[in-house]
Amino acid sequence: MNSIAADRAKPGAGLFRVRQILDNVEAKPVSTALTWPATLNPAASKRYYFWLVAPAVALLAFISIYPFFWMIYMGLHDVEIGSVVWNDFANFTRLPSDSRYVGGWLLLFQYSAMCLALQIGIGVFLAVALNGLRHEKILVTMLLMPMMIAPLVAGMVWYFLYNGTFGWYHWLLQSVGILGPKSILGSPDTAMLAIVIIDVWQWTPLITLITLAGLKRVPQDQLEANMVDGASPFVNFISVTLPNLYPVLLIAIMLRFMDNFRFIDSALVLTGGGPGNATKILPIYLFEVSFKFFKLGRGAAIALTLLVVTIILGMILAKVFDRLHPKRT
Amino acid sequence: MVTVSIEKVWKIYGRIPAVKDLNIECANGSFLSILGPSGCGKSSTMRMIAGLEHISAGEIRFDGRRINDLAPKDRDVAMVFENYALYPHKSVYENMANPLKLRGQAEVRIRERVLAAAKLLEIAELLDRRPQELSGGQKQRVAIGRAIVREPKLFLFDEPIAHLDAKLRAHMRGEIRHLQRTLGTTVIYVTHDQLEAMSMADRIAVMHEGVLQQLATPREVYNKPVNAWVAGFVGEPAMNFLDCTLEETGGQVRFVHPTFRIAVTPEQARLLEASNRAQGIRLGVRPDALTISLAKSKEESMTGRIFVNELLGGDMIVDVDLGPERVRVKTSTDFAGNEGDVCYITANRDKWHAFSKETGRTIF
C-alpha cells in the first residue's frame, strides 16, 4: 500500500503500471516479400451515370448556361435597343469609381451580416427551445407560417405595419418614444433595420426547421458520455450539440446569404432602396441600372461581379466548416 | 471510492419493467460484476447509477447519501459505454482528455495522464486519429482510456471489452483488475460473459429478466448457485441437468433416471427429505464433476452412449446420450472412447446439485 502511495506521489509515474505483452510470446507472422500484382482489376463501371444525368444537363445548358454566357457577352458591350457595341471593358473599369456600386456592396454586406446573425441566433435558440416539447409538431407548423407567404406579400404586409400614418408598429414605437418624428421607412437609421427585420421574420423559421432536423440527429450517447465526463447542459450544448449542428448550419448560412444576395422583393416593396440610398443594397442598385435606366451592359457587369463574389464566399464557407467538421470515411 | 447502495430500485420504460426491485450493496473499493444475459436490465441499472436514466422507484445511495436527483456531472463517476460513445469531431487524444478538460485540469497534467493511459491501452500511436478511423476494438480501448484518465469515485464499465479479440481481452481483464486494485476505486462492471465476471469480480450480481438472482462471491455463485437458472448460466461448459425421481430402499435414498440409480449421501438425503420432493427433482452436475470410463466400475454409474467427442486443446468434452437426454463430460485427451461406444459415467457426489423441478430452487 505504501509503495503504491509513493508511486502515485511521483509525477508522471506509477498510476498505470504498463505490462507489456512480451514479443517472444507472440508468434512472429510469416513475412514474404510481396510484389505488386501485375494488373489491377478495373473499378466498377459508372458510365451509365452519364446517361442518367445527360438529359438534365442538356436542359440546364439550354435554360441556364446559355443566358449565363449571354450575360457575359452583354457585360462586355454597350447594349442599347437595336445596338450592341464593344466598349473595351468600360462596364467593368468604371465600376470602382461608381460610389453607389461600392456603397451597394457595403450595404449588402451590412444587411446580410445582420440578417444572418439574427436568423441563426434566434433560429437555433427556437429550435433548442422547441426540441422535445410535447406540442413540438404543432408549434413548428405555426412557426413556419411566415415562410409560406410570398415575399412580395410579406413586403406589403410589413409596409402597412411600418406605415407612417396608420402603421401599427409606427404607432407603437412612437407612443413608447423610441421613434423620432420621422416614419420607420422614412428615416435612414431605421429603414435598414426594417428590411432586416422582415427578412428575419420570414426566414428564421427555415433556420429553426433545419436546426431541429439537425438536433434530432445529435447522437444521444455522445451527450450522455459528455455529461458523465462532467459537462453541464450548457457546456454539453457547446461541445457536443453544436459541432454536430455545423453541417446543417452550413447549409442554412449558405442558403440564407445567397438569398440575401439575390432576393430583393420585400426590400424593393418596402423602401425601393431609399430613403436616399440608405438601403440601396447592391442587388437593388443592379435592378435600377438594368431595368430603370436600361443600361443592360452595365447591369450585366454588376451582376457578374455579384455572382463571382457569391461563389467565392460560398467556397470559403464550405472550407471553414470543413475545417471545423472534417468528414473522413 | 464510495459505497454504492441500490435499494428497491425499479426501472420501468413506459409500462415495461426492465429492472425489478433491485437490491445491491457494493462495498467501498470492491469490484462488483453484474452478470446476466442480453436484455436482463444490466445497462439500465448502470445508467441509473450514472444518472442518465430516471430511477422509477427506490433509491441509489453513494456513501449513504441519496443521489437520485443528482446530475451526472456531480456524481463523480466515469463510465465506459457499451457502444463507445466517442466524440467523432475530436481526435483520440481530445476524446481522452475531455473529462480532465471539463474539470479544469492543467494542460501538462492532462497530457501526462492521457499518454500514460494510451500506453497502457496500447493506443499511443492512434492519438491523432479520429474515432471513424479506428476499428471496433480500438474504439473500445479509447472509451476505456477516457474513463481511466480521471480518478473518479466510481467506475462503471458496461461490457467494455466485448469487442476485443480473445488475447487482448485476456490482457485487458488483467489490466482493469490491476488498475482497480491499484487505485482502490469501486468498480461496477457489467458483462454477459461469465468468465469475465468470474475472473475479475469480488462479488457477482447475477440478473435474469430484471430480477437479481444471486449476489455472492464468484466461488459461491459457481459452487452454491441459488437456483437452477444461475447454475445453468454460470460455468462453461454449462451444467448438465437431468430430471429424476427419488426412491428410498433400505435406508438409502437414490436418484432414479431411466439410465441410472445412484445413491445420495446421508446429508443430502436429509435435505431432500426436508424439501417438497413430490414435485420431482432436477439433478444438476457440472461436466468436470463427472468421470467417464469405458469399463463398468464398482460404483453406481450412469450408462450411456457416446454421441460425439470435442477436443479443446488440453481437455476433451464428450457428449453422451443418456436415454433421451444428453450430458457433457469433461475428461482428459487420452480418453479412448469412440462415437457410438457404450460408456459409464460416475458423478462426484460432493459436487452435484439438486433443484426443485417446480421452482428451480436449490436443495443442495
Ligand SMILES: Nc1ncnc2c1ncn2[C@@H]1O[C@H](COP(=O)(O)OP(=O)(O)OP(=O)(O)O)[C@@H](O)[C@H]1O
Ligand atoms: N429506452 C428504452 N425504452 C424501452 N425499453 C427499453 C429501453 N431501454 C431498454 N429497454 C428494455 O429494457 C430491457 C433491459 O434493457 P438493458 O439495455 O438494460 O439490457 P442489458 O442487460 O444491458 O442487455 P445487453 O446485454 O443486450 O446490453 C430490455 O428488454 C430492453 O428492451
Ligand SMILES: [Mg+2]
Ligand atoms: Mg447493455
